[in-house]
Amino acid sequence: MDVQGVLNELRERVVSADQQRQPLRLRGAGTKDFYAQDAGIAATDANVLDLTLYRGIVDYEPSELVVTARCGTPLSEIESALADRGQFLAFEPPAFGGDPTIGGIIAAGLSGPRRPYGGAARDFVLGATLLDARGDVLRFGGQVMKNVAGFDVSRLLCGSLGILGVITEVSLKVLPRPRAEETLRFEMPARQAVEAFNRWSGQPLPLSGAAWWDGIAWVRLSGAASAVRAAHERLGGDRADPTEATQWWSSLRHCQHPIFQSGASQANDMTRGRTLWRLSLPDTTPPVDLPGEPLIDWGGALRWYAFDPQSGAGPRGDEPRKAASAAGGTAMCWLGPAPASGRFHPLQPTVATLTRRLKERFDPHRTFNPGRMIAGL
Amino acid sequence: MNQSDVAAALRQVLPDDCVLARDEELRPYECDGLSVFRQKPMLVALPRTEDEVRDVLVTCRRLEVPVVARGAGTGLSGGSMPHESGVLLSLARLNRIVQIDPLARTARLQPGVRNLKVSEAAAPHGLYYAPDPSSQIACSIGGNVAENSGGVHCLKYGLTVHNVLAIRGLTIDGDLVELGGGAGDHPGLDLLALVIGSEGLLMVVTEVTVKLIPRPQLARVVMASFADVQAAGNAVAAIIAAGIIPAGLEMMDRKATVAVEPFVKAGYDLAAQAILLAEADGTPEEVADQIAEIEKVLQAAGATAMVVSSSEAERLRFWSGRKNAFPAAGRVSPDYYCMDGTIPRKNLGPMLKAIEDMEARYSLRCMNVFHAGDGNLHPLILFDANTPGEWERADRFGAEILELCVRLGGTITGEHGVGIEKINSMCVQFSAIERDAFLKIKAAFDTTGLLNPGKAIPSLARCAEYGKMHVHGGALPYADIPRF
Numbered sequence: 112m113d114v115q116g117v118l119n120e121l122r123e124r125v126v127s128a129d130q131q132r133q134p135l136r137l138r139g140a141g142t143k144d145f146y147a148q149d150a151g152i153a154a155t156d157a158n159v160l161d162l163t164l165y166r167g168i169v170d171y172e173p174s175e176l177v178v179t180a181r182c183g184t185p186l187s188e189i190e191s192a193l194a195d196r197g198q199f200l201a202f203e204p205p206a207f208g209g210d211p212t213i214g215g216i217i218a219a220g221l222s223g224p225r226r227p228y229g230g231a232a233r234d235f236v237l238g239a240t241l242l243d244a245r246g247d248v249l250r251f252g253g254q255v256m257k258n259v260a261g262f263d264v265s266r267l268l269c270g271s272l273g274i275l276g277v278i279t280e281v282s283l284k285v286l287p288r289p290r291a292e293e294t295l296r297f298e299m300p301a302r303q304a305v306e307a308f309n310r311w312s313g314q315p316l317p318l319s320g321a322a323w324w325d326g327i328a329w330v331r332l333s334g335a336a337s338a339v340r341a342a343h344e345r346l347g348g349d350r351a352d353p354t355e356a357t358q359w360w361s362s363l364r365h366c367q368h369p370i371f372q373s374g375a376s377q378a379n380d381m382t383r384g385r386t387l388w389r390l391s392l393p394d395t396t397p398p399v400d401l402p403g404e405p406l407i408d409w410g411g412a413l414r415w416y417a418f419d420p421q422s423g424a425g426p427r428g429d430e431p432r433k434a435a436s437a438a439g440g441t442a443m444c445w446l447g448p449a450p451a452s453g454r455f456h457p458l459q460p461t462v463a464t465l466t467r468r469l470k471e472r473f474d475p476h477r478t479f480n481p482g483r484m485i486a487g488l
Numbered sequence: 489m490n491q492s493d494v495a496a497a498l499r500q501v502l503p504d505d506c507v508l509a510r511d512e513e514l515r516p517y518e519c520d521g522l523s524v525f526r527q528k529p530m531l532v533a534l535p536r537t538e539d540e541v542r543d544v545l546v547t548c549r550r551l552e553v554p555v556v557a558r559g560a561g562t563g564l565s566g567g568s569m570p571h572e573s574g575v576l577l578s579l580a581r582l583n584r585i586v587q588i589d590p591l592a593r594t595a596r597l598q599p600g601v602r603n604l605k606v607s608e609a610a611a612p613h614g615l616y617y618a619p620d621p622s623s624q625i626a627c628s629i630g631g632n633v634a635e636n637s638g639g640v641h642c643l644k645y646g647l648t649v650h651n652v653l654a655i656r657g658l659t660i661d662g663d664l665v666e667l668g669g670g671a672g673d674h675p676g677l678d679l680l681a682l683v684i685g686s687e688g689l690l691m692v693v694t695e696v697t698v699k700l701i702p703r704p705q706l707a708r709v710v711m712a713s714f715a716d717v718q719a720a721g722n723a724v725a726a727i728i729a730a731g732i733i734p735a736g737l738e739m740m741d742r743k744a745t746v747a748v749e750p751f752v753k754a755g756y757d758l759a760a761q762a763i764l765l766a767e768a769d770g771t772p773e774e775v776a777d778q779i780a781e782i783e784k785v786l787q788a789a790g791a792t793a794m795v796v797s798s799s800e801a802e803r804l805r806f807w808s809g810r811k812n813a814f815p816a817a818g819r820v821s822p823d824y825y826c827m828d829g830t831i832p833r834k835n836l837g838p839m840l841k842a843i844e845d846m847e848a849r850y851s852l853r854c855m856n857v858f859h860a861g862d863g864n865l866h867p868l869i870l871f872d873a874n875t876p877g878e879w880e881r882a883d884r885f886g887a888e889i890l891e892l893c894v895r896l897g898g899t900i901t902g903e904h905g906v907g908i909e910k911i912n913s914m915c916v917q918f919s920a921i922e923r924d925a926f927l928k929i930k931a932a933f934d935t936t937g938l939l940n941p942g943k944a945i946p947s948l949a950r951c952a953e954y955g956k957m958h959v960h961g962g963a964l965p966y967a968d969i970p971r972f
Contacts, residue, residue: 174833253897254897259901262690262945267677287733335778336777412671440669440670456675458676461663466677
């Protein structure tokens with residue numbers, strides 16, 4: 112079937128589901144099935160709206176720094192097209208050891224280690240196409256860097272988890288791959304690392320990653336060879352072996368670091384009661400008062416805490432959520448049994464109200480991904 | 489509601505000197521930076537605190553009086569043009585820098601703080617606020633948020649939406665909404681991105697937290713001359729294609745350089761049909777490398793002359809002409825009308841050619857200033873409002889440029905906003921169902937429709953009306969709009 116045929120079929124499925132009050136579970140490659148507030152509706156053939164067939168790069172012009180692709184396009188296809196022209200997706204979307212679709216990547220809005228320095232997924236969204244509950248296809252934004260006509264719906268869709276409709280196409284800003292890259296390692300405790308990351312972030316240095324684990328701070332520099340060299344001289348530290356450095360950043364980006372216990376063992380984790388918490392904090396927050404040592408990313412703004420009931424190590428219940436709130440941040444129970452306050456951090460009441468009102472107006476029959484972002488919505 | 493009743497209600501919640509009602513007091517507020525659109529407000533409210541802003545909103549909500557928020561009034565799309573029976577809510581008195589946190593690299597600001605003042609306050613820490621609209625000495629951060637303002641360094645450093653971490657604001661119901669925050673990711677929908685650039689239609693912003701970034705050690709700019717505009721346009725694409733992201737990449741055509749040169753003495757090559765300004769910033773080594781690369785690309789693209797700034801003073805002098813292009817237009821012509829469309833860079837050439845044709849057709853001159861790096865055009869249409877028919881011609885000229893922007897794959901506004909000015913052009917860019925989605929968003933935030941009514945998002949009826957007036961070659965455009 113040609114892509115128009117695929118789109119028509121998607122539209123028919125959506126319209127019929129909406130009319131029959133039959134909720135749909137939007138799905139790309141399924142790498143982020145776990146990323147949901149509650150289990151939502153069962154994943155059956157009747158419920159799942161498979162988006163992988165609506166795929167392909169629609170337009171890619173390196174000199175415009177823009178790629179436009181249909182939602183089902185695998186990340187690998189986009190990254191390889193960009194790599195051929197020396198460009199990349201600077202927000203480093205996580206692949207979780209699989210090959211996620213670009214639609215899923217934008218719907219989840221997750222970003223990798225480069226985020227604090229290069230920007231988040233939403234910062235690179237230039238345009239998006241939405242298939243709504245009536246089966247209409249709406250275009251927002253476009254393929255240009257600057258565009259303030261109408262509300263910024265394409266950025267609203269980034270991270271919307273499909274609750275407003277199906278993102279069928281996205282246009283993303285791409286960037287030239289840095290000419291040079293180097294990773295420095297420093298032996299230092301977490302407190303000192305967070306302080307150093309912040310101090311360095313305030314200096315004109317070509318930082319592109321700052322993370323800490325098990326007594327080692329990792330700092331990535333990217334840019335012109337001369338700038339990377341000068342920054343290395345200024346910061347000191349040990350130059351990491353390039354292969355080891357690539358593996359390290361990749362393990363953070365794709366959530367493949369040992370702390371994630373990914374893949375088949377996820378189900379295992381659930382039964383064992385192992386939990387993994389993702390804390391999003393102001394980057395200057397000193398080490399929070401939780402048992403166990405975190406994996407720190409984003410120069411201090413992202414911290415992962417694991418709890419293993421067998422060894423008894425790590426925080427219990429929703430302690431991480433309380434600690435994150437106290438520090439002015441939020442916490443998500445990434446893996447394992449979610450606490451009563453929910454897998455995602457609760458929204459402020461006024462924000463929850465606005466979210467409900469938007470959902471009611473865009474998807475009045477709650478056809479798209481009910482429960483995925485907010486329980487019961 | 490008559491003026492004296494509303495004034496009396498507002499004076500119950502605000503001190504007397506915070507409510508303006510006399511004709512001569514209202515007059516200065518009748519327009520923003522786009523002075524062809526004028527409307528005297530019924531009243532002006534000048535609250536001093538967030539609580540007072542809430543009181544104004546709640547009062548207006550109760551009395552069902554429209555509210556138009558205004559920052560410094562430098563906007564270029566009539567976004568804060570008052571409503572004849574509404575309250576103009578000036579946020580100019582909320583002008584305090586609440587906090588600068590050098591370690592966290594953030595600034596918490598009241599909405600009335602001037603853009604440039606943020607960078608000045610951050611300068612002792614080696615930090616600055618990146619978005620730099622040409623009006624930065626005057627424009628306010630609240631206005632920047634409303635318009636998602638850009639500037640000459642967007643290509644590398646982004647627009648307002650990329651540099652704002654959090655906002656606090658009030659809905660028309662007086663409910664406090666806090667969006668974003670110091671931490672990276674936030675749960676739920678990205679309402680922060682939605683509110684930025686919403687032109688005062690969704691809520692009134694009372695505090696903004698922005699990201700500060702380290703000031704580069706050095707910046708230098710290459711000024712290159714080209715014998716024709718097309719070649720200059722191609723040079724822009726060549727720079728990007730070479731994997732270079734300059735800190736700024738601007739183009740001016742000869743009409744623009746000739747207008748600004750006597751005014752600022754920037755040293756522009758007046759023999760050139762177009763000049764490009766390409767800036768590199770970073771460490772001294774990085775800048776030297778990038779300047780050399782840029783020179784090589786520009787040479788190959790047919791530059792007829794090149795000068796590299798050799799000092800900070802010279803760099804600023806090269807930029808001064810660009811930053812003063814609008815005032816210069818005002819010197820060479822009684823009036824000018826600044827457009828703001830964006831197109832894919834590859835279409836710069838055809839667009840310039842088309843503008844030339846339009847100049848002949850409308851018998852008006854147009855000077856061109858572009859944020860070439862990001863395809864954002866600022867054609868300045870020169871006219872004399874005192875000559876009957878000239879403004880109407882300028883208006884149609886502008887609308888035609890915007891329609892062409894949309895046809896070339898771009899947008900009707902890159903950074904100035906829709907406001908009242910481009911409300912009809914919205915009918916060209918968006919279908920009825922897309923505009924309906926915008927109206928749904930508006931209704932989700934503002935159930936009353938009292939915040940800045942009639943701006944930014946046209947009603948379906950308005951587009952139908954516009955469609956009737958605006959028929960090209962016998963074919964009725966916007967065929968999807970229901971007609972009554």
